[in-house]
Amino acid sequence: MRLFESYVFNRVLTAVMSVFGAMLVIVMLLNVVPGDPATALLGPMATPEYARQFIAEMGLDQPIYVRLWRFFTQVAAGNLGTDVISGRSVNAIVWAALPHTFALALGSMALACLIGIPAGVYGAVHKGSVADTLMAMISVVVVSVPSFILGIFLLIVFSIWLNWLPVLGVSDSADLGDQLARMVLPTVALALGWIGLIARLVRTSMLEALGQNYVRTARAYGLRENMIHYKYALKNAIIPTLAIIGMGIGRLLGGAVLIEIIFARQGLGSVLYAALQARNFSVLQGSVFIVVVIFVAINLLTELSYSFFDPRIRYNRR
Amino acid sequence: MTRNISILLNTLRRTAQYPSGAIGLALVTTILLVALFAPLLAPYDPNKLDLVNRLSGVSAEHWLGTDQLGRDLLSRHIYGTQVAVVVALSVIAIALAIGMTLGILSAYVPGPIERFILISFDSVSSFPSVILAMAAVAVLGSSMPMLIIVIATSLVPHYGRVARAQVLSVKNEPYIEAETVFGASELRILFFHIVPNILAPLIVIASLDIPIVIAIEASLSFLGLGLRPPLASWGGLLQDGYQNISKSVLPVLISSTALAIATLAFTMFGEALRHAIDPRSQRGGKND
Numbered sequence: 001m002r003l004f005e006s007y008v009f010n011r012v013l014t015a016v017m018s019v020f021g022a023m024l025v026i027v028m029l030l031n032v033v034p035g036d037p038a039t040a041l042l043g044p045m046a047t048p049e050y051a052r053q054f055i056a057e058m059g060l061d062q063p064i065y066v067r068l069w070r071f072f073t074q075v076a077a078g079n080l081g082t083d084v085i086s087g088r089s090v091n092a093i094v095w096a097a098l099p100h101t102f103a104l105a106l107g108s109m110a111l112a113c114l115i116g117i118p119a120g121v122y123g124a125v126h127k128g129s130v131a132d133t134l135m136a137m138i139s140v141v142v143v144s145v146p147s148f149i150l151g152i153f154l155l156i157v158f159s160i161w162l163n164w165l166p167v168l169g170v171s172d173s174a175d176l177g178d179q180l181a182r183m184v185l186p187t188v189a190l191a192l193g194w195i196g197l198i199a200r201l202v203r204t205s206m207l208e209a210l211g212q213n214y215v216r217t218a219r220a221y222g223l224r225e226n227m228i229h230y231k232y233a234l235k236n237a238i239i240p241t242l243a244i245i246g247m248g249i250g251r252l253l254g255g256a257v258l259i260e261i262i263f264a265r266q267g268l269g270s271v272l273y274a275a276l277q278a279r280n281f282s283v284l285q286g287s288v289f290i291v292v293v294i295f296v297a298i299n300l301l302t303e304l305s306y307s308f309f310d311p312r313i314r315y316n317r318r
Numbered sequence: 319m320t321r322n323i324s325i326l327l328n329t330l331r332r333t334a335q336y337p338s339g340a341i342g343l344a345l346v347t348t349i350l351l352v353a354l355f356a357p358l359l360a361p362y363d364p365n366k367l368d369l370v371n372r373l374s375g376v377s378a379e380h381w382l383g384t385d386q387l388g389r390d391l392l393s394r395h396i397y398g399t400q401v402a403v404v405v406a407l408s409v410i411a412i413a414l415a416i417g418m419t420l421g422i423l424s425a426y427v428p429g430p431i432e433r434f435i436l437i438s439f440d441s442v443s444s445f446p447s448v449i450l451a452m453a454a455v456a457v458l459g460s461s462m463p464m465l466i467i468v469i470a471t472s473l474v475p476h477y478g479r480v481a482r483a484q485v486l487s488v489k490n491e492p493y494i495e496a497e498t499v500f501g502a503s504e505l506r507i508l509f510f511h512i513v514p515n516i517l518a519p520l521i522v523i524a525s526l527d528i529p530i531v532i533a534i535e536a537s538l539s540f541l542g543l544g545l546r547p548p549l550a551s552w553g554g555l556l557q558d559g560y561q562n563i564s565k566s567v568l569p570v571l572i573s574s575t576a577l578a579i580a581t582l583a584f585t586m587f588g589e590a591l592r593h594a595i596d597p598r599s600q601r602g603g604k605n606d
Contacts, residue, residue: 015440017440018444021440021441021442021444022441022442022444025442026453029454029457140338140585140586141578143585144585145577145578146529146533146577146581148533148537148540149581153574156570156571160567161567250446251446254446254447255448257446257449258541262560272449273452273541276453277542279456284453288453291445291446295445295446296444
């Protein structure tokens with residue numbers, strides 16, 4: 001267990017350092033911005049005094065290490081800063097957006113597992129059947145085409161041509177049905193690619209598992225096929241997929257940003273996008289920090305859980 | 319040289335043996351040809367306005383209709399192909415060159431520098447690449463060279479890590495030791511033995527990254543953070559169409575189909591290429 005602990009320690013340390021590094025990248029980026037943010041924000045009519053005061057308020061007159069230090073001490077105290085433009089705390093802005101993004105990302109992944117895993121098992125059991133071939137073809141398409149393009153196709157077909165589902169936004173009404181209806185298209189758009197990917201992975205590892213001796217033994221004992229497939233084979237076949245699913249949740253956050261913007265949903269993506277367009281550095285810094293932390297944390301957890309399942313991994317790394 | 323060409327042809331032939339590889343190869347070739355001969359193929363000047371015929375549907379004059387300013391959509395998409403191909407190939411070339419150099423370097427330099435390189439890789443890849451590119455382009459401006467540099471930077475760690483892992487696994491092979499015994503210099507070994515041996519997996523990754531680059535560029539341009547009008551890029555065309563979606567679905571449909579076909583083609587080609595070069599490898603990921 002010693003080895004595992006030092007492995008965990010190493011991975012956590014690297015993760016923390018890469019978050020630091022990532023923030024350094026962001027603060028440095030904001031530091032070299034062409035055209036100063038005061039003119040960009042206040043417009044050409046701003047008096048020089050007012051602009052100077054504004055810059056001082058945003059802390060942009062400080063050297064980079066001071067800004068970085070300030071930001072990290074703030075974050076360590078659980079405070080992402082204040083949005084200079086609206087006066088709201090960045091914490092409040094980010095926390096208000098986060099549940100929407102998580103609902104979207106987790107919902108998509110749940111849907112992807114719910115459809116992808118049985119589809120993969122079916123494909124492996126009925127290898128070479130028409131359904132299997134058809135699924136392979138569909139999976140190539142949904143995996144290759146980026147989710148935001150799939151989202152646009154769904155939008156055209158279901159909202160514009162068929163007029164089945166409402167198009168845009170998070171409903172402001174408390175009506176749960178309406179809320180859910182508006183979630184369908186973005187969730188499916190994000191999930192499609194992962195359905196294809198998961199189905200493909202499960203199919204490959206199921207095929208391998210079905211060739212094993214214990215499956216033959218189980219058959220010889222006369223167990224029902226469904227029991228063999230789901231209880232015995234899938235249990236072993238699912239491990240490589242787990243790692244991908246974990247990483248996928250991190251990736252989905254990236255994909256969710258675009259989907260949120262296309263479907264005009266609230267969420268971290270739209271907060272980020274609005275901050276980018278307004279050159280609102282305080283919000284940008286805070287929301288990117290949260291995205292990076294979540295992304296790194298999920299990748300770390302995935303890697304650790306993977307090495308927990310398969311001990312060979314931890315000895316082979318660096 | 320002839321040997322290299324025959325290896326290339328042989329690899330392509332093996333790639334085309336898979337049905338999806340053959341389709342992918344055909345589509346990729348078509349895309350590259352369209353990009354190369356865009357000025358000859360486009361029936362109109364992509365920026366020529368025709369305000370009388372705005373958002374006209376499909377017609378004999380305009381095979382794919384016109385956009386909100388009456389510009390010919392077929393011509394704009396043909397030029398868009400050129401933009402997508404130029405961006406994708408330059409990004410891949412730069413990311414591959416820098417990533418490979420840093421990756422190889424990290425396998426040779428002393429500990430502290432090695433750690434610095436690896437932590438830089440980790441830092442850059444702790445952003446989802448779309449978000450890194452969004453932030454960087456929004457701040458640094460969105461000219462085509464800037465866009466290329468930003469997307470390339472977000473991909474460097476990918477190549478760096480693979481190059482490093484490959485070098486580490488090849489470095490102690492018996493044939494390399496034999497070279498050292500024969501008195502070959504480190505540099506000679508590096509360029510004549512190590513680089514050629516690690517190139518294959520890197521090229522496979524590069525071909526699979528092309529659709530990802532196309533998707534990132536398109537999403538940035540779609541968000542108005544990438545290439546700006548009047549330059550015709552698929553993402554920009556998608557945005558134009560999206561803003562007029564209530565008036566006509568056709569422009570959006572064309573741009574998203576173009577993007578879907580291109581990403582699909584390069585993925586099919588890339589996966590078949592990977593099978594042709596290394597049949598054992600597996601892939602996980604989604605072109606977001």
